[in-house]
Amino acid sequence: MATMREVAAAAGVSPKTVSRVLNDDPHVSPATRERVEASMRELAYVPNALATTFRSGRSPVIGVAVPDLIDPFFAAIVTAVEEEALAHDLSTLVTSLGHDPSRERTVLESVLRRQLSGLVVAPTTNDHAYLEAWAARIPIAFVDRAPGRLEADAFLQDDHGGARDATAHLIAHGHRRIGFLGDSLAAPTIAERLEGYREALAAAGLPFDDDLVALDAATRPGAAEALRRLRAPDRAVTAVFSSDARCTMAAVPTVTAHPIALTAFGDFPLADSLTPAITVMAQNPAALGRLAAARLVERAAHPTRTLPRRTVLPVTLVERASCRV
Amino acid sequence: MATMREVAAAAGVSPKTVSRVLNDDPHVSPATRERVEASMRELAYVPNALATTFRSGRSPVIGVAVPDLIDPFFAAIVTAVEEEALAHDLSTLVTSLGHDPSRERTVLESVLRRQLSGLVVAPTTNDHAYLEAWAARIPIAFVDRAPGRLEADAFLQDDHGGARDATAHLIAHGHRRIGFLGDSLAAPTIAERLEGYREALAAAGLPFDDDLVALDAATRPGAAEALRRLRAPDRAVTAVFSSDARCTMAAVPTVTAHPIALTAFGDFPLADSLTPAITVMAQNPAALGRLAAARLVERAAHPTRTLPRRTVLPVTLVERASCRV
DNA sequence: TTGTAAGCGTTATCAG
DNA sequence: CTGATAACGCTTACAA
Numbered sequence: 274m275a276t277m278r279e280v281a282a283a284a285g286v287s288p289k290t291v292s293r294v295l296n297d298d299p300h301v302s303p304a305t306r307e308r309v310e311a312s313m314r315e316l317a318y319v320p321n322a323l324a325t326t327f328r329s330g331r332s333p334v335i336g337v338a339v340p341d342l343i344d345p346f347f348a349a350i351v352t353a354v355e356e357e358a359l360a361h362d363l364s365t366l367v368t369s370l371g372h373d374p375s376r377e378r379t380v381l382e383s384v385l386r387r388q389l390s391g392l393v394v395a396p397t398t399n400d401h402a403y404l405e406a407w408a409a410r411i412p413i414a415f416v417d418r419a420p421g422r423l424e425a426d427a428f429l430q431d432d433h434g435g436a437r438d439a440t441a442h443l444i445a446h447g448h449r450r451i452g453f454l455g456d457s458l459a460a461p462t463i464a465e466r467l468e469g470y471r472e473a474l475a476a477a478g479l480p481f482d483d484d485l486v487a488l489d490a491a492t493r494p495g496a497a498e499a500l501r502r503l504r505a506p507d508r509a510v511t512a513v514f515s516s517d518a519r520c521t522m523a524a525v526p527t528v529t530a531h532p533i534a535l536t537a538f539g540d541f542p543l544a545d546s547l548t549p550a551i552t553v554m555a556q557n558p559a560a561l562g563r564l565a566a567a568r569l570v571e572r573a574a575h576p577t578r579t580l581p582r583r584t585v586l587p588v589t590l591v592e593r594a595s596c597r598v
Numbered sequence: 599m600a601t602m603r604e605v606a607a608a609a610g611v612s613p614k615t616v617s618r619v620l621n622d623d624p625h626v627s628p629a630t631r632e633r634v635e636a637s638m639r640e641l642a643y644v645p646n647a648l649a650t651t652f653r654s655g656r657s658p659v660i661g662v663a664v665p666d667l668i669d670p671f672f673a674a675i676v677t678a679v680e681e682e683a684l685a686h687d688l689s690t691l692v693t694s695l696g697h698d699p700s701r702e703r704t705v706l707e708s709v710l711r712r713q714l715s716g717l718v719v720a721p722t723t724n725d726h727a728y729l730e731a732w733a734a735r736i737p738i739a740f741v742d743r744a745p746g747r748l749e750a751d752a753f754l755q756d757d758h759g760g761a762r763d764a765t766a767h768l769i770a771h772g773h774r775r776i777g778f779l780g781d782s783l784a785a786p787t788i789a790e791r792l793e794g795y796r797e798a799l800a801a802a803g804l805p806f807d808d809d810l811v812a813l814d815a816a817t818r819p820g821a822a823e824a825l826r827r828l829r830a831p832d833r834a835v836t837a838v839f840s841s842d843a844r845c846t847m848a849a850v851p852t853v854t855a856h857p858i859a860l861t862a863f864g865d866f867p868l869a870d871s872l873t874p875a876i877t878v879m880a881q882n883p884a885a886l887g888r889l890a891a892a893r894l895v896e897r898a899a900h901p902t903r904t905l906p907r908r909t910v911l912p913v914t915l916v917e918r919a920s921c922r923v
Numbered sequence: 924t925t926g927t928a929a930g931c932g933t934t935a936t937c938a939g
Numbered sequence: 940c941t942g943a944t945a946a947c948g949c950t951t952a953c954a955a
Contacts, residue, residue, distance in 0.1 A: 274735065276932060287942045292934060300940055317731055322711035324932035327652035328947055334691075342673045342680075352667050355694055364709070366659075367692035369680055384689070386647035406642055410599065525871045546850045548873040601948060612926050617950060625924055649948035653931055 275316035284312040295320060326388075335569060336384045336392040337562075338368045338377075345542055346518055346558050347395060350416055353562030354393050361570050363390060374398040374459070385411065391569030393562065396420065399461060412572035414565035417558075418462050419583070426572070428565045428584045432462050432538075435554040435588035436469025437476075439536040440514045442552070444477045446596055448512035448534055451479075452503035454524060455516040456491040466516040466538055484508055490515075496523035504533065512596075514538075521551065528595070535595040538588075550593035557586055600641035609637040620645060651713075660894060661709045661717040662887075663693045663702075670867055671843055671883050672720060675741055678887030679718050686895050688715060699723040699784070710736065716894030718887065721745065724786060737897035739890040742883075743787050744908070751897070753890045753909045757787050757863075760879040760913035761794025762801075764861040765839045767877070769802045771921055773837035773859055776804075777828035779849060780841040781816040791841040791863055809833055815840075821848035829858065837921075839863075846876065853920070860920040863913075875918035882911050 277295075281288040286309060293301050294309040301309075312318070326332045335358045339347035355365045368384055370377050374397045381394065381404070391412045401423035404413060408425055415427040443451050453470050455463050471481050485508060487499035503510045511534060515521040518539030528535055529548055537544075540555040564584060571580070602620075606613040611634060618626050619634045626634075637643070651657045660683045664672035680690045693709055695702050699722045706729070710717065716737045726748040729738060733750055740752040768776050778795050780788050796806050810833060812824035828835045836859060840846040843864030853860055854873055862869075865880040889909060896905070 277934095278932075288932085289934075289942060290940090293941085296934090302940060305940080319711060321713065321932055322708075323648075323652045323655075323657060323713045325934080326712075327648045327931090327949095328933045328935095330648075330947065332648060342667065342677050343670065345668065345670070348667045348673050351692075352694060355667075355692075365692060367676075367680075367690060369677065383647075386644060387651075388646065388648045522868065525868060529871055529873070543847065543850060543868050543872070546854055546872060547868070548854070603948075613949075614926060614951095615924090618925085621950090627924060630924080646948055650950080652933095652947090653949050653951090655931065 275318045276321070277318070280309065280312045280316055280318045283316060284309045330388060331390055332388050333362065334364050334366050334387070334389050335566060336366045336368065336387075336389045337394075338370050338381060338384065338392065339395045340370050340372050340397050342367070342369055344519060346417075346539060346556065349558035350393075350395060350562035350565075353559040354566040357563045357566035357570075363570075370395075370397050372397060378403055382407075390573055391566075393565045393569065397460075399459075401425070412569045414568050416561045416565045418460065421461075424582065426565070426568050426580070426582055426584075428561045428568070428586070430556045430561070430586050430588050432465035433469040433472070435556075436466035436514065436516065436538055437473045438469075438590060439538060439554045440470045440473035441476070442590060442592075442596055443512040443514060443534060443536050444473060444479070446512070446534065449479060450508070450510045450512070451485065452500075452508070452510040452513040453486045453516060454490045454496065454499055454503075454513050454520050455486070455488050456520055457488060463516050470514055470516075485510055490520040491517075491523055493523045493526060496520055497527045500524060500527045500531075500533070504531070512536075521553075525551075532595075532598040534598045537595075540591060545591075545593055547595075549595040549598050552593045552596040553591050554588045555591050556588055560586055599646075600643045601646070602643070605634065605637045605641055605643045608641060609634045655713065656715055657713050658687065659689050659691050659712070659714050660891060661691045661693065661712075661714045662719075663695050663706060663709065663717065664720045665695050665697050665722050667692070667694055669844060671742075671864060671881065674883035675718075675720060675887035675890075678884040679891040682888045682891035682895075688895075695720075695722050697722060703728055707732075715898055716891075718890045718894065722785075724784075726750070737894045739893050741886045741890045743785065746786075749907065751890070751893050751905070751907055751909075753886045753893070753911070755881045755886070755911050755913050757790035758794040758797070760881075761791035761839065761841065761863060762798045763794075763915060764863060764879045765795045765798035766801070767915060767917075767921055768837040768839060768859060768861050769798060769804070771837070771859065774804060775833070775835045775837070776810065777825075777833070777835040777838040778811045778841060779815045779821065779824055779828075779838050779845050780811070780813050781845055782813060788841050795839055795841075810835055815845040816842075816848055818848045818851060821845055822852045825849060825852045825856075825858070829856070837861075846878075850876075857920075857923040859923045862920075865916060870916075870918055872920075874920040874923055877918045877921040878916050879913045880916050881913055885911055 277288045277291045281291045337354045377398045385407050395417040399421040401420045413425050419427045458464050490496040490499040515537040518541045521537040537553045540553045544551040602613045602616045606616045662679045702723045710732050720742040724746040726745045744752045783789050815821040815824040840862040843866045846862040862878045865878045869876040
């Protein structure tokens with residue numbers, strides 16, 4: 274591990290000159306440059322990125338924190354952030370938050386100490402007041418879910434409208450008793466989607482019935498049980514709106530075994546190849562990630578510029594077969 | 599951004615004392631500790647992780663480089679590395695290499711400059727001689743694919759045996775003309791799986807026919823075309839062995855539309871819910887990632903210990919319906 | 924128990 | 940065009 278000092282000594286110049294060569298400073302004579310480069314090769318010199326980064330006080334890294342990488346929705350966000358970061362010569366420090374809200378703060382704070390250039394987070398909690406001091410120093414962008422008790426850029430999808438339209442779609446197909454499938458209403462996105470579902474019912478003059486809301490459906494057994502209850506004679510739903518992709522995927526085995534009309538929030542791989550193919554309200558995770566990362570870069574470059582805090586992307590209905598079962 | 603020096607000044611002590619408080623050094627009087635902690639709160643002091651890291655010369659970070667995060671196989675590897683890293687108080691710097699081999703070197707070298715504690719890589723090239731100097735200083739573990747021209751730890755699955763057994767399974771179901779579906783033979787894993795396929799044919803006294811090997815099938819159009827050719831009267835295969843999950847997923851729409859006996863290398867989400875459900879030879883990406891990360895930690899702790907270079911995990915046949923179509 | 928000095932590898936500043 | 944010096948924030952020796 275040769276250092277710059279050693280290279281300098283070998284080339285008979287000062288460290289600063291080596292630094293200049295490294296950074297393509299034009300104020301170096303060709304001869305000197307030549308000599309320095311030879312020494313670098315000789316000693317197999319590799320700059321210590323840690324030192325540079327420390328010196329500059331800011332790490333050329335964008336942090337990305339999402340609940341879970343296995344979920345293709347978040348994987349797509351991360352990938353998009355990575356691509357956008359790459360375009361700006363930044364790397365990405367990826368961290369999974371897990372689905373347990375109590376971990377969020379610890380994890381984010383430990384990431385933030387690294388003097389990142391920015392942070393993209395798909396949060397798992399509703400209260401981000403603890404980030405206020407951080408947000409003052411480094412740009413933070415929220416994706417998928419809005420920040421709570423904190424002013425920060427947010428890139429969201431139209432949870433309310435999307436859920437409303439997806440539900441209305443089932444109503445248009447003649448359904449009157451429509452179940453709501455979800456994980457937990459603690460997540461603001463899911464709560465929003467429930468609101469959209471209610472609005473669609475109301476608009477059609479249908480009653481909202483708490484008993485038709487089935488939660489804890491993010492696992493296969495959970496989804497199976499939820500669907501069983503919804504289908505039981507006392508509830509007798511003829512259609513289901515699934516409020517997120519994890520639940521939908523968990524429900525797939527049950528739905529393919531005992532078909533029921535289904536519309537789901539969030540697309541997922543192979544949704545179009547199932548029997549029945551699942552009708553979904555498609556989000557755009559890649560756009561979310563890309564926009565968020567781009568915003569961080571922009572905030573870093575123009576700290577005072579005024580920009581909209583909240584960007585809501587539309588969702589689009591992809592009609593397949595499951596809504597017509 | 600208060601620094602340690604400022605906290606020290608505010609508390610009327612030396613920076614070293616603040617450092618001691620921070621690191622829970624017992625040689626600090628309770629009174630002093632109290633005073634220092636008060637100042638830290640007052641100034642909202644947060645340690646600069648960059649400085650600590652620089653001073654220690656090594657970043658408490660494990661790098662993870664995989665071709666692509668969207669692929670659930672690699673997402674599972676990354677997640678497992680993350681979990682194992684977390685257990686050792688390390689973070690993870692995740693980078694996608696892309697599927698273009700020419701990017702690998704640049705990306706890995708830029709990651710390695712950061713003085714990582716270790717690197718897990720699922721490579722896209724066959725020649726890793728350029729990593730030799732790095733491998734001497736920081737532990738590098740390969741997953742999924744073995745390193746080329748480099749001595750390094752590798753955690754692999756039984757590509758050869760798994761492909762052989764998956765093909766034999768089709769033969770056992772009475773098939774005599776079996777196609778091989780793949781992306782590119784440049785990947786050593788795929789080449790190995792082709793060998794396994796050949797071995798199974800040979801063991802059954804069946805001829806190997808180059809025309810039954812269909813490549814470039816990692817996209818939906820590619821897979822559709824490959825299957826069309828294999829099925830054409832001049833090839834007339836009655837069964838297909840798909841050599842990797844990306845190809846299998848790409849082939850799904852064609853296979854569900856025009857069923858053909860299929861066995862695939864690599865499991866994937868919802869494979870069991872398709873019609874037909876896909877019979878797969880399941881890998882264990884989580885184990886791959888976990889073992890690799892654990893190995894890095896072990897190498898770092900015991901640089902001289904002798905450990906096996908190559909660990910090959912078994913794959914397991916998950917029989918579903920597609921092999922009996 | 925606490926402090927002083929020195930340095931990790933790089934770069935900014937300012938002289939020459 | 941080149942170099943001396945200092946500094947980034949923290950910690951390891953070594954003293955006191």
